[in-house]
Amino acid sequence: MTEVRSTEELPGRPLPRERHHTLFFLEVIRDFSPVFLDTEVDMGRVLAHRAAAAAGPEAVHYARTAYVLHAAGRVLARHPDANAAVQGGLLRPRIAHYPFVNGKLALDRTLNGRRVVLGTVLPGLQDSGLPEIQAHLDRVRSSDPATSAEFDGVRKLHGLPWSEGRRRFRHAARSLALRPHLTGTFSVTSLGHRAVDSFHSVGGTTTTFGVGRIVDRPVVRDGEITVAPVMRLSLTFDHRAIDGAEAADVLTEVKEALEGL
Template sequence: MGQYVAFPKARSHIHHFMRQARKVAPIQMIATVDLTRVRQAQRRHRAQGVHVSVSSFAVKAAALALAKYPEANITVRRSLRPRVYQHDAVNCLMLFDKQVDGGAAVVSARIPGPDRMDLLAIQEIVDHYRATPYEDNDGLRDLRTLHRLPFWLGRIVYRSVTRHPRRRAEVEGSFTFTRINQPRVIAALPQINNTLGLVGSATVDTPVVRDGRVVVRPAMHLVLAFDHDAIDGTLAAKFLDETCRILDDWNQP
């Protein structure tokens, strides 16, 4: 016979996030990215003894795309008199799994201003968050504090901290990015608490047509979830297309 058990405190932030995210009804779009040039860039970095993940390339590309379309870098504050907050900076929140109190939980790396950072600086932040244990990571100090709070108080604190759009973008990003590295999983449709969220799939060799010929290229599906209350589909499609174009034609250092 089944029984109730306590909700894991290590996942309390996800619970608080989902309660807030229910206010957003995101629309999703999906595109396919040719990662041939990204693979070439990875090999160049590897020859210099540096590993750069596809996720770092994607974060950089999305940040550049959002800088090109600043009208998408906004947050809607929902109330009886809704207001739109225009952000003056691009911030990314990269999500990944980490061991927290003996179990797996999704945590996040804050990457401020990735449109102005070089690729290796982004990768350095990602490596730090991935390699540093949850208990020792200074960037997760606020998360550890939230986990120690009673659920009712954590819910109030989370709502208070993310209430103002500027602070929400600092905490939860102008956009979020995560990647599902299971080759059979071709897409995941994310929930969001801000305006833009991206999910990349694993890289899979895929037959595509180029110049009338079928060739095999490394490809990634990229899903965008966007808040239709904030932006229209045309602008969302332009942002997604520009992100893909930058990755397709990668020419950054």
């Protein structure tokens, strides 16, 4: 018979270094005041464009997140208050508005044998085309996180003692000058490759888009019920920077951009 040990006898051990950056990040975003919205997007035109690109002479395979990054980059360029970052608490808060739109995409990667979340920042999305965005994603996804220059900063952070790594991360994340290059001016995260319809995440930015799976659902078109490929798209926004009305505008405009591709 197997002996059952009391949980009081189980010794703890240090958290793996590969998870240090996640804990540092979770501590920093405690300053945020998140509010959650969501909508449904008819992805028919996106899927048609994706299929045509894959079957074309160059056989480009676009990720769904590439379309969201492309649409959101242009929408946020029209909403400077949403393309901003807040620093400080209630005593002396400061806000920075950025003349560029940088998007961070969360990636599920394996580093030193451990499954972790890593982020890549795509700069200048207000002017970037879909091919340029997809090329960036392909380059990052095909690289080895253990050697890629893209994740050099994360690896250096893991090599530092806990207190020093925490201090450096907090300094960079709370700097209004450094933050858009570390976390972007907005974020996109996706769990749509699995059976996840919708979810909300705080990406360390004023707006974070959550991408769910695409499922055939009944919709009404021209007064008639039909079936369409529908994706749930969520938006988490920092209430310190913008209010619900503008956040609703941003989410609606991204939805319209995807449906009107």
